[in-house]
Amino acid sequence: xxxxxxxxxxxxxxxxxxxxxxxxxxxxxxxxxxxxxxxxxxxxxxxxxxxxxxxxxxxxxxxxxxxxxxx
Amino acid sequence: xxxxxxxxxxxxxxxxxxxxxxxxxxxxxxxxxxxxxxxxxxxxxxxxxxxxxxxxxxxxxxxxxxxxxxxxxxxxxxxxxxxxxxxxxxxxxxxxxxxxxxxxxxxxxxxxxxxxxxxxxxxxxxxxxxxxxxxxxxxxxxxxxxxxxxxxxxxxxxxxxxxxxxxxxxxxxxxxxxxxxxxxxxxxxxxxxxxxxxxxxxxxxxxxxxxxxxxxxxxxxxxxxxxxxxxxxxxxxxxxxxxxxxxxxxxxxxxxxxxxxxxxxxxxxxxxxxxxxxxxxxxxxxxxxxxxxxxxxxxxxxxxxxxxxxxxxxxxxxxxxxxxxxxxxxxxxxxxxxxxxxxxxxxxxxxxxxxxxxxxxxxxxxxxxxxxxxxxxxxxxxxxxxxxxxxxxxxxxxxxxxxxxxxxxxxxxxxxxxxxxxxxxxxxxxxxxxxxxxxxxxxxxxxxxxxxxxxxxxxxxxxxxxxxxxxxxxxxxxxxxxxxxxxxxxxxxxxxxxxxxxxxxxxxxxxxxxxxxxxxxxxxxxxxxxxxxxxxxxxxxxxxxxxxxxxxxxxxxxxxxxxxxxxxxxxxxxxxxxxxxxxxxxxxxxxxxxxxxxxxxxxxxxxxxxxxxxxxxxxxxxxxxxxxxxxxxxxxxxxxxxxxxxxxxxxxxxxxxxxxxxxxxxxxxxxxxxxxxxxxxxxxxxxxxxxxxxxxxxxxxxxxxxxxxxxxxxxxxxxxxxxxxxxxxxxxxxxxxxxxxxxxxxxxxxxxxxxxxxxxxxxxxxxxxxxxxxxxxxxxxxxxxxxxxxxxxxxxxxxx
Numbered sequence: 001x002x003x004x005x006x007x008x009x010x011x012x013x014x015x016x017x018x019x020x021x022x023x024x025x026x027x028x029x030x031x032x033x034x035x036x037x038x039x040x041x042x043x044x045x046x047x048x049x050x051x052x053x054x055x056x057x058x059x060x061x062x063x064x065x066x067x068x069x070x071x
Numbered sequence: 072x073x074x075x076x077x078x079x080x081x082x083x084x085x086x087x088x089x090x091x092x093x094x095x096x097x098x099x100x101x102x103x104x105x106x107x108x109x110x111x112x113x114x115x116x117x118x119x120x121x122x123x124x125x126x127x128x129x130x131x132x133x134x135x136x137x138x139x140x141x142x143x144x145x146x147x148x149x150x151x152x153x154x155x156x157x158x159x160x161x162x163x164x165x166x167x168x169x170x171x172x173x174x175x176x177x178x179x180x181x182x183x184x185x186x187x188x189x190x191x192x193x194x195x196x197x198x199x200x201x202x203x204x205x206x207x208x209x210x211x212x213x214x215x216x217x218x219x220x221x222x223x224x225x226x227x228x229x230x231x232x233x234x235x236x237x238x239x240x241x242x243x244x245x246x247x248x249x250x251x252x253x254x255x256x257x258x259x260x261x262x263x264x265x266x267x268x269x270x271x272x273x274x275x276x277x278x279x280x281x282x283x284x285x286x287x288x289x290x291x292x293x294x295x296x297x298x299x300x301x302x303x304x305x306x307x308x309x310x311x312x313x314x315x316x317x318x319x320x321x322x323x324x325x326x327x328x329x330x331x332x333x334x335x336x337x338x339x340x341x342x343x344x345x346x347x348x349x350x351x352x353x354x355x356x357x358x359x360x361x362x363x364x365x366x367x368x369x370x371x372x373x374x375x376x377x378x379x380x381x382x383x384x385x386x387x388x389x390x391x392x393x394x395x396x397x398x399x400x401x402x403x404x405x406x407x408x409x410x411x412x413x414x415x416x417x418x419x420x421x422x423x424x425x426x427x428x429x430x431x432x433x434x435x436x437x438x439x440x441x442x443x444x445x446x447x448x449x450x451x452x453x454x455x456x457x458x459x460x461x462x463x464x465x466x467x468x469x470x471x472x473x474x475x476x477x478x479x480x481x482x483x484x485x486x487x488x489x490x491x492x493x494x495x496x497x498x499x500x501x502x503x504x505x506x507x508x509x510x511x512x513x514x515x516x517x518x519x520x521x522x523x524x525x526x527x528x529x530x531x532x533x534x535x536x537x538x539x540x541x542x543x544x545x546x547x548x549x550x551x552x553x554x555x556x557x558x559x560x561x562x563x564x565x566x567x568x569x570x571x572x573x574x575x576x577x578x579x580x581x582x583x584x585x586x587x588x589x590x591x592x593x594x595x596x597x598x599x600x601x602x603x604x605x606x607x608x609x610x611x612x613x614x615x616x617x618x619x620x621x622x623x624x625x626x627x628x629x630x631x632x633x634x635x636x637x638x639x640x641x642x643x644x645x646x647x648x649x650x651x652x653x654x655x656x657x658x659x660x661x662x663x664x665x666x667x668x669x670x671x672x673x674x675x676x677x678x679x680x681x682x683x684x685x686x687x688x689x690x691x692x693x694x695x696x697x698x699x700x701x702x703x704x705x706x707x708x709x710x711x712x713x714x715x716x717x718x719x720x721x722x723x724x725x726x727x728x729x730x731x732x733x734x735x736x737x738x739x740x741x742x743x744x745x746x747x748x749x750x751x752x753x754x755x756x757x758x759x760x761x762x763x764x765x766x767x768x769x770x771x772x773x774x775x776x777x778x779x780x781x782x783x784x785x786x787x788x789x790x791x792x793x794x795x796x797x798x799x800x801x802x803x804x805x806x807x808x809x810x811x812x813x814x815x816x817x818x819x820x821x822x823x824x825x826x827x828x829x830x831x832x833x834x835x836x837x838x839x840x841x842x843x844x845x846x847x848x849x850x851x852x853x854x855x856x857x858x859x860x861x862x863x864x865x866x867x868x869x870x871x
Contacts, residue, residue, distance in 0.1 A: 003274050010282045014255060021251045028243050034236075037193040041170035045121065053181065061187050064203050065155060 079119075080107045080220070081127040102130035106220040115178055115219075121171035128166045130220035140210045140225075149225040150209065157187055158204040162213075166221040167196050179219050183207060198223070242356045249294035249349040252286040259283050260342040273335050280332040283341035290345040291325050294352055313351075313537065316496040320528035321347050327525055337518070343529045346850055350534035357541035358561065380411055383455065393462050402456045404449050413445045413465050414456035421452020422611070434611060446470065446766065450610060451638065470742065470770070487565065488540040491822060495536060499833070503527040506837045523839045529846045530836040535825035535853035540565075540818050542861045547814030550868050555782075555797035556807045563793045567777050567807065568815030569758050573706060574749065574771070576763035577717035577727055580781060581699050581801075584764070585612050586675055586691040588620035597686045601648065602679055604631040605655045608644055613677055614655075616691050639663075643678075654680040661685070673726065693723075698801040699731045705805055709812075716740050716748060718767055746770035762804060764788055779804065817864050821857045828853045 033039055075084040079096040080103035090097040091104055098104040110116050151159045167173060173191045176198070180189035185206025191198040200212060216223045263271075263279050298321070301314030321344050328339035382391045383401040396402065396412060404410055406421065422434035425447045434450050437443060443456060445467035462468055507524030511517065544561035551558050558564055578584050603621045606614040607630070622628060635647040642663065643656010654660055661668050661678050666685060668678065674690040703713050714735040717724045724738035737748065745761075749771050752759045761768070761775035764784030769791045772778030780792030781799045789795055796803045832849055835841055841849075 003272075003278055006275065007278045007282075010259070010278065014282065014286065017251065017255060021247065024247060025244055028240065028247070031190075033243075035192040038170065038173060038191075041173075041193070044170065045174055053178070057181050057188075064157075064185070064187055064206075 077124075078103050078129070080104070081129045082124055083126055083129065100129050102220065106130055106218070109218055110175075113179065113182065115175060115182075118171055118175045118178075121174060122169055123171075125169040125171070127168055127172070127220065130166075130217070140213055141208050145225075146209070153201060157201050158209075159199065159201045160209060160225055162198045162200060162216075162223040162225050164191060164196050164198050164216065164221050164223045167191070167193070172221070175219060176216060176221060179215055180212065183212070183215060186212070239359060242352075242359055245294040245297065246349075246352055246356055249290050249345065249352055252290045252294075253345045253349040256283050256286050256342050256345050259286075267338070277332060277335050280328070280339045280341065283339065284329060284332055287325065287328075287341040287345045290348050291321055295321055295348040297352065297355065298348070311493055311497045311500070313492040313496055316492075316499055316528070317347060317351050317537075319500065320525075324525055324529060327521060337522070340525070340529060340846070343846055343850065347529070347534060350850070350854055351537040354534075354537035354541045357545055396458055397461055398458055400458045402458055404443075404452065404454050404456055406449050406451045406453055409448050410443050410445055410456070411465070411467060412456065412458045412462060413460045414443055414458045416441050416443060417455045417457045419452060419454035421454060422450045423452060424448040424450050470766075487818060488536070488822060491826075492536060495826075495829075499528060499531040499829075502531075502833060502837065510839070519839075523836070526839075526841045526846060527833060527836045530832045530841055530849055531829050534850055535828060535857045536822065538854055538857050539821035539825055542858055543814055543817040543821050543864075546817065546861045546865045547810055550810050550813075550865065551807065554803055554806050554810075555800075556803050556810065557795040557797060558807075559793050559795070563777055564811045564814045565818065566758070567760065567794070567811035570711065570760045570777065570808075570811075572712050572714065572752055572757045572759045574714045574716055574752070574759055574761045574775070575733075576745075576761075576765070576768050577715060577719055577724065578693065579764035579784065580762050581715065581731060582693040582695050582727060584693065584783075586616040587694050588616055588689050589674065589692050589694070590690040591620075592670075592688040592690075593686070594688075595684070595686050597679070597681060600628055600631050601653060601681075602655065602687070603628045604633065605644055605646055605653060605679075608636060608646075609638065613657075613675060613691055614644075617677055617689055620689070651681055652683070654678070673722075693727075695727060695730050696799075696801050698805075702801045702805055703732050706808065709808065711808070716745050716771070718742075718745075742767045742770045746774045749774045763792075779807065813864060813868070817861060821860055824856050824860060825853060828856070 027033065076087050076090055076097045077084045078090070078099035080098060083099055085099050087097070090099060091101070093104060096107065098107065107116075110118055146158075149160055153159045164176060167176070170193055173193045176191055177189050180186050180200065185203045186200065187203065188201040189198065190200075202209075202212065213223050259279050259282055263276070263283075266276065266279075295318070298314045298318040301312060302318040305312040305315050324340045324347075325344045328341045328344065331337045331339045380391055380393055380396060381388050381403040382396060383389075383403060384391075388403055391400075393411060401417060402412055402414060410423070416437060416439055418439070420436070420438040420441075422436050423443060424434050425444070437452070442459070443454075445465040460466075503524050506527050507520050510520035510523050541561070544564050547564045548558050548561060575581055599621055603618065606617045606621075608614075631648060633646040633648045633653075637645050639645060639656065639660060642660035643654065645656075645660075645664075646653045654664060654666075656678065658668065658676065658678065661680065664680070664683065666678075666680055666683055668685060668688075670676065670688055672690050674692040677689040677691060678685055679687040679689070706713060712735070713733055714737070715724070715728050715731075715733045716737050717727075718740050719738060721738050724736060728734075728736045737744075740748070745768065749759055749761060753774075753776075759775045760777045760779060761771045762779040762781075763769075763772055764781040765788060766785050769788050772780065772788060772791050777794060778792040779794045779796060780788045782789070782795055782797040783799050784792075794807060796807070828849075832841075836846075
């Protein structure tokens, strides 16, 4: 077996692992694990309505950010 | 019971006749009905589906006007402006029972105009709300929360608490990176060690080395940054700490390994780099995790103090800020309220509970002209009070200030591991340099000498040393938690093991804290229902004690409605029932009604008379808790001296101490006296545990090396204390001592193991016998030994 096969496999797997790690780090930073109870209950309240609400809220936030000029 | 119906909103069950019928729904009150309709109108009624059958608190409509939340002073204190220019506030939301409640609150707030973000933490009911202040005001937000049946009040999200959370999160991040990288390096290392024995081409080796190097880099510079920082501060204060050892060891090994990778010769040690950092980081994280969150301590005191009082001005009663009350103002205090200002009674009379301040278990009756101290609670008195001090100089605020100083003055006993690691680090560093020079001067190549020198640091890996204390204390904490003993900080286990003096409060700690009937003398037969209905009219502790005694074992006692009843302050109750004159109260009440009694006892007495004839006498006393006597005997066997401190009077104190067998006894102690007493003990070189439960103990609790609080104690005391006994039992107090000593023993064993281990391996490394594989394995083995030893104790305790 050529060395470069090993090298490529190592590189690819470390790269994939790193993506998962960064996703996890992002989730921690984003506060998704701050509240263990809510985190576990979130599965119960997960549906189309909730996704739409979240999107609306996000839009509202963006719009307010554009308009808002604090005195 | 059969025709009880659950309220559609709160799910509490009531008889059908008292419910409000509204279509097909039933409501227990207007509040629930209002919330239900609001939620239906807003399209939020899927809340009920989500909440299931969880019982909620019915909403009340009696809230103060919310407009004062918009006051400038209020905004100054609680509202922050975030980086986008939006306002942000931290609220505690009351009435959250289930995850659906969280959902409802967030949803309702999100629907409001101008709300950017509402995030509620279910675990601690704290909410962070961000809004645009020109669109919506804080008062409207709070009105909304109240409208859907909850209540909210702001709290000062103290910088410390936020800081502690941030630190924890920071460790999570660094640890995730370290563990991820280390696990991957291990796999690669397996290949390398296999190749070491079976032979491998140099090219392959280099590939593996590079892969390891890539993974080890973030571990050293990101996860390991904590150690570089620690080493820097250590150098600044000229102390050699463990961080220096870890930082130099890891970075030298890293540099050497890069060198090896480049020259394509020899063995790289990247696995050691990441393993040292990961292990020691885990040890540090365990320490951070079990650190007491001192931040909330002072916060809760402020929360318990209302910031407004009612004063009389121009013949009307108005609300006034606590700080604005000046000497001479007339303050209105209603029954059940806490007195916030010192003063003299100008109108009314009644009994006051001073146990907060003095520890006196019985209420004190005060009449016109009597002085009332701030911090006491009015039991049944509706009075007017002329303030004799402003709030800043009141007894209550003095107490808060004294508490702050007491918390700051708390002694810190240095931990064994910290002391040890300083010597350990210096010795290992010195040995490593010595080895390097000896090898170099005894002519060897620079590379070889350098590698041997480094191997000393690597093999003397501080992993086991770093894990020794945290793992042991974690075992101790979990042992305690299973027995209802809550240690707030891991380091306290070690401190507590060194304690030689135990100071106990009487009321609520050694005794149950409320009078119980210990003897009943019946002189003539009478209807128990009469007595029950009579004592039910009063909130006096004696009446409560009798009520409890009568209801014990009897479930259904019907209530008699009296024709007439009168409370006689500091005496008892007199009622008229079907032309019978019934009296219940103390000796004074009997004497005032010319009833002759010849009965003597040390205990508190309650007389029950019908038509001037005594039917029954009850003897009441504050009972000593089970196991109090054994506790004193067992602890003295362990060489711990027991002292009782009480605010109560001499007679009661002596009676209790005689019963328990405590010889050292101090009575009529004010909170300041208690705290002074602890200081005196400190000065004579004692390490002191203080056990208490009330506000009158908090100064002493804060000052003592360890403050232990009963779980039923006041909120402030629980917050100030270091250890909480959740089941109030004195047996768990003894357990707490046992656990702390076991843990301390464990710490010593673990430190011993890691030192002995190093004593064997360091000379081997200095002689140059250590190959990378041995170094890596020995690191894991020493850590496993320490963890295994701790688990052994855990198993042994759990068997008992």
